[in-house]
Amino acid sequence: MNANTAIPNIALNNGVDMPLLGYGVFQVEPAKAEACVANALEAGYRMIDTAQAYGNEEGVGKALASSGLAREDIFVVTKMWVSNFKGAEAAASIDASLERLGLDYVDLMLIHQPYSDYYNGYRALEQAYAEGKIRAIGVSNFSPSRLMDIAAFADVVPAVNQIETHAFWQQRPAREVMDRLGVAHMSWGPLAEGANGFFANPVLAAAGAKHGKTAAQAGLRYLVQRGVVAIPKSVRRERMEENLAIFDFELDAEDLAAIGTLDANKPLIANHEDPDFNEWFIEAISSGQW
Numbered sequence: 001m002n003a004n005t006a007i008p009n010i011a012l013n014n015g016v017d018m019p020l021l022g023y024g025v026f027q028v029e030p031a032k033a034e035a036c037v038a039n040a041l042e043a044g045y046r047m048i049d050t051a052q053a054y055g056n057e058e059g060v061g062k063a064l065a066s067s068g069l070a071r072e073d074i075f076v077v078t079k080m081w082v083s084n085f086k087g088a089e090a091a092a093s094i095d096a097s098l099e100r101l102g103l104d105y106v107d108l109m110l111i112h113q114p115y116s117d118y119y120n121g122y123r124a125l126e127q128a129y130a131e132g133k134i135r136a137i138g139v140s141n142f143s144p145s146r147l148m149d150i151a152a153f154a155d156v157v158p159a160v161n162q163i164e165t166h167a168f169w170q171q172r173p174a175r176e177v178m179d180r181l182g183v184a185h186m187s188w189g190p191l192a193e194g195a196n197g198f199f200a201n202p203v204l205a206a207a208g209a210k211h212g213k214t215a216a217q218a219g220l221r222y223l224v225q226r227g228v229v230a231i232p233k234s235v236r237r238e239r240m241e242e243n244l245a246i247f248d249f250e251l252d253a254e255d256l257a258a259i260g261t262l263d264a265n266k267p268l269i270a271n272h273e274d275p276d277f278n279e280w281f282i283e284a285i286s287s288g289q290w
């Protein structure tokens, strides 16, 4: 790891420190997860974002075990899947994640999606948090309204809401609510999964070029500079390094204003407020496809 990759932390609402940048493993094939995560840790990443639904917790765990890094120097995030929310399965699935990861505790565990009996899943997270199996608990894909509800009626206010956030959907209204509730803003899809010509976007490319950086780096820097935790995914080492090298420059007011204009203020990848999307997604969950 070189000095350029020193990753700052943010403090969560329970005092736990979380890195501002991590490595995500959605769509990293289970058989390749160990090698990818080993590469990412070697490149300098210290936070890994996985999920029960990704099917690759075991590979992540193997890479963590063989990394030679101290457990307290790595921040591990996983998520409880919808099919595990009901009854005793919720608590059992936390233990199963720990077992697959080969860990005594995870640093952060999230309710992956706001469907079905997620309150029961969240109560299992609260219990595991009280038992020291999880250092911080939170949610993902929660709209401001759902977040307000769970923050008000659960015992533990979520530490994090992980939501689609990138230059094209900057989530400013949602962020205001998160700030009010003391919930940290974590982005998924920080590179918009490459959609909408992200990597060739002229505004991002120009802002990057001004600082000797790429469009991807400008887009990621924009997020972390706004205090948004980002977890870009790449299976390629050179891109892992590129995405990490964002802490040796700063976007200026002009860059921030220009990138601000890219915000369409609507979902690009997953619209949880759209009944058609929900119908498709619920069908995929129910059939076990997800």
Ligand SMILES: NC(=O)c1ccc[n+]([C@@H]2O[C@H](COP(=O)([O-])OP(=O)(O)OC[C@H]3O[C@@H](n4cnc5c(N)ncnc54)[C@H](OP(=O)(O)O)[C@@H]3O)[C@@H](O)[C@H]2O)c1
Residues within 6 Å of the ligand: 023, 024, 025, 026, 027, 049, 050, 112, 140, 141, 162, 187, 188, 189, 190, 191, 192, 193, 194, 199, 216, 231, 232, 233, 234, 235, 236, 239, 240, 242, 243
């Ligand atoms: N909570 C949720 O519901 C949810 C949903 C989606 C994602 N996530 C989390 O967020 C993480 C990141 O989101 P994501 O994986 O969906 O998308 P992303 O990080 O926005 O984009 C990943 C895509 O960009 C490519 N890429 C990465 N770096 C690049 C670079 N510097 N230049 C050009 N191409 C680059 C990758 O290809 P290669 O791999 O081929 O390099 C991949 O196709 C996930 O891995 C997961 O941990 C959570």
